[in-house]
Amino acid sequence: MTLSVESLGLAYGDRTVLRDVSFTLERGTFLSVLGPNGAGKTTLFRCILGILPGYTGRVLADGTDIRDLSRRQMARRIAYIPQIHRPTFGYTVLDTVLMGAAHQIGTFSRPGREQIACARAAMDRLGIGGMAERNFARLSGGEQQLVLVARAIAQQADILVMDEPTSALDYGNQLRVLEQVRALADEGYAVLLSTHDPQHALRFADRLLAICDGGTAALGRPEDVLTAELIRRLYAVEVDFAETAAGRVMVPRLPGNG
Amino acid sequence: MTGGDGKTGTGRRAVGRLWAMASLLLALGLGSFVLGRYDVPLVQVVRILWNGTAGRIAPGLALEQTWTDSMAVAVLNVRLPRILLASLVGCCLAAAGTGFQSVFQNPMAAPDILGASAGACFGAALSILLGLGRAWTVAGAFLFSLVTVALVYLVGSRTRGSRAVNLILAGVMVSSLFSAGTSYIKLVADPANQLPAITYWLMGSLSGARMSDVRFAAIPAVLGLAPMLLLRWRINMLSLEEDEARTMGVNVGRLRFAVVLCATFLTAGSVAVSGMIGWVGLVVPHLCRKLVGSDSRYLLPGSMLFGAAFLLLVDNASRNLLATEIPIGILTAFVGAPFFLLLMTGKEASL
Numbered sequence: 001m002t003l004s005v006e007s008l009g010l011a012y013g014d015r016t017v018l019r020d021v022s023f024t025l026e027r028g029t030f031l032s033v034l035g036p037n038g039a040g041k042t043t044l045f046r047c048i049l050g051i052l053p054g055y056t057g058r059v060l061a062d063g064t065d066i067r068d069l070s071r072r073q074m075a076r077r078i079a080y081i082p083q084i085h086r087p088t089f090g091y092t093v094l095d096t097v098l099m100g101a102a103h104q105i106g107t108f109s110r111p112g113r114e115q116i117a118c119a120r121a122a123m124d125r126l127g128i129g130g131m132a133e134r135n136f137a138r139l140s141g142g143e144q145q146l147v148l149v150a151r152a153i154a155q156q157a158d159i160l161v162m163d164e165p166t167s168a169l170d171y172g173n174q175l176r177v178l179e180q181v182r183a184l185a186d187e188g189y190a191v192l193l194s195t196h197d198p199q200h201a202l203r204f205a206d207r208l209l210a211i212c213d214g215g216t217a218a219l220g221r222p223e224d225v226l227t228a229e230l231i232r233r234l235y236a237v238e239v240d241f242a243e244t245a246a247g248r249v250m251v252p253r254l255p256g257n258g
Numbered sequence: 259m260t261g262g263d264g265k266t267g268t269g270r271r272a273v274g275r276l277w278a279m280a281s282l283l284l285a286l287g288l289g290s291f292v293l294g295r296y297d298v299p300l301v302q303v304v305r306i307l308w309n310g311t312a313g314r315i316a317p318g319l320a321l322e323q324t325w326t327d328s329m330a331v332a333v334l335n336v337r338l339p340r341i342l343l344a345s346l347v348g349c350c351l352a353a354a355g356t357g358f359q360s361v362f363q364n365p366m367a368a369p370d371i372l373g374a375s376a377g378a379c380f381g382a383a384l385s386i387l388l389g390l391g392r393a394w395t396v397a398g399a400f401l402f403s404l405v406t407v408a409l410v411y412l413v414g415s416r417t418r419g420s421r422a423v424n425l426i427l428a429g430v431m432v433s434s435l436f437s438a439g440t441s442y443i444k445l446v447a448d449p450a451n452q453l454p455a456i457t458y459w460l461m462g463s464l465s466g467a468r469m470s471d472v473r474f475a476a477i478p479a480v481l482g483l484a485p486m487l488l489l490r491w492r493i494n495m496l497s498l499e500e501d502e503a504r505t506m507g508v509n510v511g512r513l514r515f516a517v518v519l520c521a522t523f524l525t526a527g528s529v530a531v532s533g534m535i536g537w538v539g540l541v542v543p544h545l546c547r548k549l550v551g552s553d554s555r556y557l558l559p560g561s562m563l564f565g566a567a568f569l570l571l572v573d574n575a576s577r578n579l580l581a582t583e584i585p586i587g588i589l590t591a592f593v594g595a596p597f598f599l600l601l602m603t604g605k606e607a608s609l
Binding site: 046049050051071072074075076078079080082085087088089090091092094095099100102103107108109110111132133155161 | 267268359360363364365488489490491492494495497498499501502504505506507508509547551552553555
């Protein structure tokens with residue numbers, strides 16, 4: 001077991017944001033989180049990352065309650081891959097990836113050969129080794145997202161948490177990033193990734209967690225739980241599924257052709 | 259300068275440029291001793307300096323005197339403190355500017371963004387009004403500078419919303435409060451002697467620099483520069499969002515506070531001995547970004563060297579360009595304002 005969430009709940013005053021969410025995430029597993037805007041996906045992630053205190057229930061990383069872990073200990077276990085945002089000052093790709101090593105070195109010291117070698121290996125792993133000296137701010141969105149994935153790899157944590165990493169990317173870049181993430185899960189990383197595209201969950205994920213109104217709407221293998229009924233409940237739209245040679249595809253039913 | 263830690267290609271290039279800047283500063287510093295109304299040849303400058311330092315520590319090493327006594331006075335008592343002070347103030351202001359730009363992730367942040375200068379002006383004006391003497395002018399400027407920033411930090415961190423924006427707004431507010439105070443002091447000051455003294459101080463000048471000023475400015479300089487240099491890699495982490503940095507094991511709030519504290523010490527110490535010298539803290543970090551990149555590992559030492567050289571150069575112009583000395587604060591503005599314009603109209607991507 002790597003990450004275990006036990007009946008997680010959170011309320012702001014009267015308003016319940018999360019209620020009784022439980023799941024476990026093993027090494028080598030890609031868990032995709034689906035849910036409409038405002039369902040509580042980001043809140044769930046913030047609890048797991050230790051950013052939001054005040055929740056009920058427990059989050060265990062390798063069996064240890066994350067409330068008992070220091071910032072540095074957390075960073076050693078769980079790496080967060082945020083959506084890309086444009087930095088004010090341009091750092092090189094290598095410097096950006098190196099920041100992942102911050103928890104491994106003392107407050108007053110600088111990354112050494114070991115950290116640089118690790119950062120370079122992470123970049124090579126994602127096929128961006130040739131960009132080391134380029135300015136991060138001038139890369140394409142897809143490239144930037146891959147750099148942030150490399151940064152998380154350089155952080156050397158086993159659990160990767162990604163909050164909608166594909167929402168700012170074009171179609172091709174979405175698939176390229178997700179392919180890399182799938183490969184990382186196959187290598188043994190535990191991946192928790194939220195997305196707005198159910199097709200992504202169907203195509204890449206091992207397991208699916210659907211969240212609606214702060215509660216669990218479905219949890220299981222995507223091909224089992226991703227049904228027309230679930231999509232109706234989450235997004236209030238009608239869809240059909242079709243089996244193709246490449247797997248199951250989901251097609252929206254538009255009012256005109258219904 | 260970066261010791262034995264691993265270097266990247268850009269890092270090696272940056273280190274080379276840092277050494278070039280250091281050499282330039284050294285040459286400029288030595289050259290500055292020759293400039294001035296009283297003519298002292300470079301050879302004599304070197305010999306006088308040697309006797310004034312090594313010769314004083316180990317009398318056996320002292321050279322035979324080949325210069326006049328007034329040459330020694332000009333070099334050791336007049337030019338040496340001034341050159342040291344110009345370098346020190348330039349170095350501190352540029353480092354403070356670099357620190358504030360990192361904290362606020364804003365290329366327009368300058369050392370006086372949190373009101374350090376406005377507070378110092380008020381403190382100095384108050385001391386002059388009360389007729390407390392030169393030492394108290396410096397001390398008053400320093401203390402009020404710290405008080406102002408503390409006040410800004412207190413106000414800024416108690417409001418809701420974005421921390422950085424609140425701090426900047428609080429800085430604007432508290433600054434204008436102290437500026438109003440300074441104006442009032444100027445109004446009630448004795449127009450025969452106090453008002454000119456205040457006005458001259460506000461313009462910023464290094465004339466009449468003494469070794470005691472250098473010693474006074476050196477203390478906050480060391481207190482501010484040492485921790486910042488030690489943190490110079492970690493300062494890069496300020497470019498991350500707070501939550502993001504937290505998941506990477508870094509306490510951004512604490513880091514930000516440490517850098518603000520250091521930068522405030524540097525600003526307060528500099529403004530206290532030299533008055534208002536604007537633009538250095540804004541212009542120098544920008545030029546340095548173009549030379550060594552945004553990585554604070556190289557940007558911070560680079561800004562320090564460049565700032566020292568820049569202010570030394572401007573101070574040389576300030577004391578030699580015209581028969582009467584031009585206050586250095588005016589000259590830095592002459593250089594700084596056009597640069598600011600260039601920055602605003604130029605390509606943003608070049609940062």
